[in-house]
Amino acid sequence: MADSRLTPAQAAEYLGVTVQVIYVLNSRKENDFPHPSYTGRTPTWSQPELDVWRAAHPPKRSARQRHAAEGKDRDRGNADFHDLRTHLAFVTARDSPALTDDLRSLIERTMRDAARSLKSEVEDIRCKANYVHLVVRYPVDTSVASLAQRMRGASTRALRQSHTLDGHLWSKPYYAASAAAHSAARLSRYVECLEQTINN
Structure with a gap:
């Protein structure tokens, strides 16, 4: 299992992105996305390779998530200020x-x-x-x-x-x-x- 390779669909699910994002990242020559190995025409990646890339590129929060986090920060700030x-x-x-x-x-x-x-x-x-x-x-x-x-x-x-x-x-x-x-x-x-x- 440790040597198993992930297909584009599996890599997308593992990283929490769409398959289209995986293909775009793989098609760009000047980026640090790991180079795949191919099984026939299908690119594959190992989980350790993807982990290294994800650590360097944390997932971006959605606008709703950012708004919720900012609201919590404001609430904490108000609570501390008005202690x-x-x-x-x-x-x-x-x-x-x-x-x-x-x-x-x-x-x-x-x-x-x-x-x-x-x-x-x-x-x-x-x-x-x-x-x-x-x-x-x-x-x-x-x-x-x-x-x-x-x-x-x-x-x-x-x-x-x-x-x-x-x-x-x-x-x-x-x-x-x-x-x-x-x-x-x-x-x-x-x-x-x-x-x-x-x-x-």
């Missing part, structure tokens, strides 16, 4: 219960699910007794306000369904800033000031 991150901090309302370990776990799961529903990802979340701090990665077509609303609403409903909350879970004001624009220290100062304002 946004935000800091969010939510402080609990004055009359809400302290966040125990069980409640913190419930809030974390709920907020991660809420972020995923907006094609976003919670990269870091830290729950304390009276506030939650998150770093969220989100796409350009999602606003920070919608992220905050979705996560706050979902966590409030989860605690109400667990019969541990009757009123509001979160205070109305919350902290939001670009993850690259503010340091963790500045965020901590904001949370401390917000806690003092709410609890006084």
